[in-house]
Amino acid sequence: xxxxxxxxxxxxxxxxxxxxxRHWKDFFGFSTDHKVIAIQYFVVSFVFYxxxxxxxxxxxxxxxxxxxDFLGYENYNGVLTLHGTMMIFLWIVPAGAAxxxxxxxxxxxxxxxxxxxxxxLAFWLVPPGGALLLxxxxxxxxxxxxxxxxxxxxxxxxxxxxxxxxxAVLLLGTSSILGGVNFVTTILxxxxxxxGLYDMPLFCWAMLATSMLILISTPVLAGALILLSFDLxxxxxxxxxxxxxDPIVYQHMFWFYSHPAVYIMILPVFGLISDILPVHARKPIxxxxxxxxxxxxxxxxxxxxxxxxxxxxxxxGWLRMFFMxxxxxxxxxxxxxxxxxxxxxxxxxxxxxxxxLFAIGFVSMFLVGGLSGVMVASVPFDIxxxxxxxxxxxxxxxxFGGSVFGIYAGIYHWxxxxxxxxxxxxxxxxxxxxxxxxxxLCFFPMHILGLQGMPRRVVQYDPAFxxxxxxxxxxxxxxxxxxxxxLFNAVYCWFWGEKALPNPWNALTLEWQTxxxxxxxxxxxxxxxxxxxxxxGIDSEPEEDTRSVADLLAEVKAEM
Amino acid sequence: xxxTAETTQEHGAIAVEQxxxxxxxxxxxxxxxxxxxxxxxxxxxxxxxxxxxFRSVAxxxxxxxxxxxxxxxxxxxxxxxxxxxxxxxxxxxxxKQDDVKGMQFWFGLTAALGAIFLAGxxxxxxxxxxxxxxxxxxxxxxxxxxFHGLHVMFGLSLILLVxxxxxxxxxxxxxSHFGIEASxxxxxxxxxxxxxxxxxxxxx
Numbered sequence: 001x002x003x004x005x006x007x008x009x010x011x012x013x014x015x016x017x018x019x020x021x022r023h024w025k026d027f028f029g030f031s032t033d034h035k036v037i038a039i040q041y042f043v044v045s046f047v048f049y050x051x052x053x054x055x056x057x058x059x060x061x062x063x064x065x066x067x068x069d070f071l072g073y074e075n076y077n078g079v080l081t082l083h084g085t086m087m088i089f090l091w092i093v094p095a096g097a098a099x100x101x102x103x104x105x106x107x108x109x110x111x112x113x114x115x116x117x118x119x120x121l122a123f124w125l126v127p128p129g130g131a132l133l134l135x136x137x138x139x140x141x142x143x144x145x146x147x148x149x150x151x152x153x154x155x156x157x158x159x160x161x162x163x164x165x166x167x168a169v170l171l172l173g174t175s176s177i178l179g180g181v182n183f184v185t186t187i188l189x190x191x192x193x194x195x196g197l198y199d200m201p202l203f204c205w206a207m208l209a210t211s212m213l214i215l216i217s218t219p220v221l222a223g224a225l226i227l228l229s230f231d232l233x234x235x236x237x238x239x240x241x242x243x244x245x246d247p248i249v250y251q252h253m254f255w256f257y258s259h260p261a262v263y264i265m266i267l268p269v270f271g272l273i274s275d276i277l278p279v280h281a282r283k284p285i286x287x288x289x290x291x292x293x294x295x296x297x298x299x300x301x302x303x304x305x306x307x308x309x310x311x312x313x314x315x316x317g318w319l320r321m322f323f324m325x326x327x328x329x330x331x332x333x334x335x336x337x338x339x340x341x342x343x344x345x346x347x348x349x350x351x352x353x354x355x356x357l358f359a360i361g362f363v364s365m366f367l368v369g370g371l372s373g374v375m376v377a378s379v380p381f382d383i384x385x386x387x388x389x390x391x392x393x394x395x396x397x398x399x400f401g402g403s404v405f406g407i408y409a410g411i412y413h414w415x416x417x418x419x420x421x422x423x424x425x426x427x428x429x430x431x432x433x434x435x436x437x438x439x440x441l442c443f444f445p446m447h448i449l450g451l452q453g454m455p456r457r458v459v460q461y462d463p464a465f466x467x468x469x470x471x472x473x474x475x476x477x478x479x480x481x482x483x484x485x486x487l488f489n490a491v492y493c494w495f496w497g498e499k500a501l502p503n504p505w506n507a508l509t510l511e512w513q514t515x516x517x518x519x520x521x522x523x524x525x526x527x528x529x530x531x532x533x534x535x536x537g538i539d540s541e542p543e544e545d546t547r548s549v550a551d552l553l554a555e556v557k558a559e560m
Numbered sequence: 561x562x563x564t565a566e567t568t569q570e571h572g573a574i575a576v577e578q579x580x581x582x583x584x585x586x587x588x589x590x591x592x593x594x595x596x597x598x599x600x601x602x603x604x605x606x607x608x609x610x611x612x613x614f615r616s617v618a619x620x621x622x623x624x625x626x627x628x629x630x631x632x633x634x635x636x637x638x639x640x641x642x643x644x645x646x647x648x649x650x651x652x653x654x655x656k657q658d659d660v661k662g663m664q665f666w667f668g669l670t671a672a673l674g675a676i677f678l679a680g681x682x683x684x685x686x687x688x689x690x691x692x693x694x695x696x697x698x699x700x701x702x703x704x705x706x707f708h709g710l711h712v713m714f715g716l717s718l719i720l721l722v723x724x725x726x727x728x729x730x731x732x733x734x735x736s737h738f739g740i741e742a743s744x745x746x747x748x749x750x751x752x753x754x755x756x757x758x759x760x761x762x763x764x
Contacts, residue, residue, distance in 0.1 A: 114588045177599050185592045215599045220606035227610065227703065234692060236699040238610070244623060244696045249613050253606055 022520060030124060032116035033520060034101045037123045039418065041098035042411075044123075048090035048130055053480060055083040060442070060476035063469050068459045076459040077144035078137055078161070084147030085165065088261065089172040090130045092403045096268035097122075097179050099410055100207045102418060104183060106511035107201045109192035109529070111521040114185040118178055125175035129168045136164035146457060148254060151239035151247045155231055163232055166225050173218045173225075176264075180214035183207050192510075194529040198292075201509045201533045202285065205292040206271025209299035213260045213267070216303060221257030224250055251313055255306035263302040265399060266366075267295055269406030270337060273359050276413045277341055278534045279507045280356040281348030285534040287340040294333035301330045311379050312386045320379050327377035334370055338363060349537075354428025358409035361436055365401025369394060372447065387457075390450025396443045408435070408486070415490070416504050420517045421497030427489040434482035441475030509533050593742050597749050600711075604753050607707065608760060611700045615764075622697035627689045629762060637680040638758050641712075644673035645751045648719075648744050658734045664726055667719055667740075670747070674716045681709055701761060708757055711750045718743035 026036050059080060062070040071079055101119065105112055113119045136143050141158025143149070143165035154162055187208050191200065227238040228250065237243020239250040270291075278285045285291065307315055307323040315323075341363050350356060372394040376382045385391060408431075415423050445468045450456075454465045461469070503512040511518070513527045615621050648670040654662030690698045722739050725731050732740060 115592055118592075177596075181592050181595045181599070184595050185588050189586065189588045189591060215595065216602055219599045219602035223603045223606035223610065226707070227607075230699070230703060236693050236703070237696065238614075238699060243693075244618075246614060246617060249610050252613070253610060256606070 022517075030120050032112070032120050034105050034113045034116065034119060035418070035518065035522075037119055038098045038102035040123055041094050041101060041126070044126055044130070045091050045094040045098060048086050049095075050483065051134070052083050052086035052091060053483065055079050055086070057476055057480045059083060060473040062459060063461070064473040066461050066463045066466050066469075071459065073459060077146075077157075077457075078142030080457060081143050081146050081149075081165070082133060082137060085143075085169070086130070086133060087399070088147060088265070089169060090126070090133070092265040092399060092407070093172070093176060093261075094126055095403075095407050096210065096265065097176070099203070099268060099272060099407075099414075100179070100183055100210075102414065103201075103203055103511060104186055104207060105190070106417075106514070106518060106522055107204055107509055108187065108190060108195060109510050109523065109527045110186065110190040111523075113182050114190055115182050119182050122175045122178035122182070125171050125178075129171035129175070132164050132168040132171070136161045136168070139164060148258070149228070150254075151228060151231060151250050152241065154228065155240055159232055163229060166229050166232070170222060170225055173222055176214050177218050180211040180218075183211040184215070187211075192526065192529060198289070199529060199532060201271075202274035202288065202291050202295075203268070203271035206267045206274070206295050209295040210264055210267040213264050213299050213302060217257040217260040217264075220253055224253035224257075227253075248310070248313055251310050252307065255309045256303075259306040259309060260299075260302045262395075262398065263298055265403050266406075267298065269362070269403050269410070270295065272406050272410040272413075273341060273362055274337075275509065275533075276355055276359045276409055277344045278536055279413070279505050280351045280353065280359070281345040282351075282536045283344055283348040284532075284536055284538060285340070286343035286346075287336070288534065290336050291340050294336045297333040298330060301326060301333070305330065308377055308382070311382045324377055324379050328374060331370065331374050331377075338367060338370070353412070353425055354423065354432055355409050355412035357429065357432045358405050358412060361432065362402060362405040362409055365397055365405055365439070369397030369399075369401055372397065385450050387455055388450035389446040389454045389456055392456050393443050393446035393450060396446070400439060400443070405435070408432075411490075413505070414511075415493075416500035417511055417516050417518070419494055419497070420500050420515075421493050422500050422504065423493050423497065424489050427485045431482060431485040431489065434478055434485065438475050438478030438480075438482050442472050442479055443475070445471050445475075508535060587738065589738055590741055590745070593745060597745065600749065601753070604708075604756075607704055608756065611704065611760065614696055614700065618696070623695040626695060626697050630684075630687075631762060633680060633684055634758065634762055637677050637684075638754065640673050640680070641677050641751055641754050644670045644677070645748050647673065648747055652737075652740055652744050655732055655737045655740050656734050660726055660732060663732065663740065664723060667723055667726075671716060671719045671723065674712060674719065674747075678709065678712055678716070681705065704757055704761060708750070708753055711753070715743065715747045715750045718746055 022036075026033070027039060031037055031040070058071060059076070062068070062076060064070075068076065101113070104110075139158070139161035142161040143154075144157045145154035145162065149162070149165065187200070187204050227236075230236040231238050231240055231245070237245040239245045239247045241247060274285060274291055305323055305327045307319060308327045311320055311323075345360070372390070376385060376391065376394055412423055412428055415421075449465055449468050449472075452465065452468075454461055500516045502514065502516050504516075505512070508531055510527045510529070514523050647666055651663045651666030651670065654660075654666060685702075690701075692699055692702045718739075722732075722743050725739060
C-alpha cells in the first residue's frame, strides 16, 4: 500500500518474503510509511515544545519581578502569543497525531493508514507552518494579540506579523483536517476481519471521537480566519465595529473551534491512558464501553459549550444559563473516565515504572484541572475570575497536567516498540519527580494569584503579588530543567539502550504482536486476535487444574 | 465476541470490497472523499452562520445604501448549475455501461455549463454597482460567492482532468471509475452549497 515499498520484485517465487530495510534517510524526506511519519511528527513537535517551553520560561523570568525588566514591553506580547499558539498547534495537536499515526494501524492490524500519501502530505504542512510562526517573531510587529487573536486588537497590532500568524494556523489546521480524514477512514475501514468496533483498543475510540471533533470544528476556525484576513488586508469590516462589523461573531467562530480544540488535545491522551493503565496494573479495564461512549459524549458535548468562554462578552443571560448547564454536564462523561481509571488500578498488581507514574500523575493532575473547570463553568464565579491567573492555572492543569503528562506516559510506554530499545527507568523516574514538583510549584500558586485578582497577559503587576510570582518562576525553572533528563534518556537509549523484546510489558493489544520496531509493513503475517484488548489476569482455563506436578512434567516430556 | 464480529461485517472492509469488486484491495477513497467534503461543508456552514448572525443583529438589513440586487441573471445561473448536476449524473450512468463516449459527452456538457455559470458570475461582479468594502452585506456577498466560485473552479478542473484521462483507452471502465464518481460527488456538493447560498443571499 505504501509507495516507498513498491520496489520491483525480482524473484517471482520467494521462499521467504523479504522485507525492504528501513534506511535512516527515510526519516528526512517525504515518506508514506505511517511509522516514519509518526516519528517525524514526534521529533518536530518536540522541537517546537522545547522552543515554546523556552518562551514560557522567559515569560516566567520576566514575571519574577513586578517590573518589565527582562523581555520588556516590546517583546512580551509577541512571546506570549507565540508560546500559546505553538504549544497548541505545534506541540500537543501534532503529538496526538504522532501517536495516532504510529498506533492506529498497528492496533487494528493494518499495514498502513488508509491514505498513505495524504498522510505524508498532512505531516509536511506542519514544518512550514511552524517556520512561518517563528519567522513572524522577526516581523516588524510580531503577532501580539494572544493565541485567540481577538479583533479589533488583532487588527491594530501590525499587519505582517498577524497575517503570518493566520497563514500558519490555516496550514496547521489543514494538516489536522487531512489527518482526521485519514484516522476516521482507517479506524472504520481497515480493521482486521475479526476485530469488531468493541474489540478495538480504547485509543482507537478516542481517536475516532477526536477526528470527528477535528472535522466538525477546525473548518469553522478556517472560516473565521479567512474573514479576519479580509479585515486585515482588504479593508472589509466583518469584525471591525468601526465599519459596522461585530467582533463577537469572531469570538463565536473562534471558540466553536477552540473549545473543542481542548478535547482534540485531551481525548487522544485519554485513549493513551486507557491503554497504559491496564497493562501496568495487570487488570482488565474497568468499564470498556463506558470509556468508549464517554469519549463520544465528550465529543458531542464539546461542540455545544463554546460560549462559556464568552460569559463576559455581553452574552445574554438565557444563553449563559444554557452554556453553563451544558458545560457542567461534561463533568459527567469525564468523571466516568476518571472513576473507571481509578477502578482499573484499584487492587491491581501495579508496576510503578515511569510510564505508570506519568499515567497516575496524569489522572491526579487532570482531576485538579477538571475540578477548576467545573468552577469556572459557573457564570458568577467565572465573571469574578475571568482573565485572571485562575484561568491560567486551570488550563495549564488541563493541558500540561493532562495532555503533557499523558504524552510522556505514552512515550515511556511505546518507546520500546518504536525504537526497539528500552528507556532507562532511573532517569525516567528523575524526570517524573522533577516534572511533578516543578509543575505543581509553577501552576498551583496561580490559583491563589487569580483569586487575589492578578490579571493575566500583563508584563507588569502590583508588587503585592511578587512573592507568589517568585514561587511560580522557581517552579517553571525546575520544569524547564526536567526536560533535560528526558532528552538525555531518549537520545542515549536510541543508540545504546537495552534491546527491547517484541512485548516487554506483556501487553495484549496487536502492536505488541510484531517485532520492536515493527517491520516495514508492520506484521510478518496477518495478526491473530486471540483475546480482547484488556483481558489481563483473567484465567483462560476456568476449571481447576488437578494434575500433579509430576503429571505435568511427564506431559511436557512426552511432547518433546 | 462472535456477535461483535458479525456486526462489523456491515461497516467493515468486507462490505466495501463486495460492493466495488476490487479484489483484496478495498477502495476507501470515495469514503475518504465524503469525510473530506463533510469538513468542507463545515467551512461553508461557519460562513453562513456568520452571515446570518450579522443579519439578525443588524437593525436594517441590508445596511442602508445597499443597491437593489438583480435576480434574473443569478436565477438563470442557479438553474444552469442545478441542471448540470443531472447532466453529470448521465455521464456516471454511461460509464457504468462501459460507454466512454457517452460519459465524455455528458461530462463535456457539464463542464460547459459550469463555465457558463462562472462567466455569468464574473459578469455579475463586473456589472454590480457595489464594491467589496462598501458595507457588511457587500463584503459577505463577495466573500461567500467568491469562495463558492473558487470551489466551482476546482470542480471544473476535476471534470476537465477526467476528460483528459478518459482519452487513454481503458482508463475508465464500468468497474473502475473512481475519478468519475469523486468529481461527480464534488460537483453535487458545490451545487448544494450554491442552493443554500442563493437562498440566504438573494431570496431571504
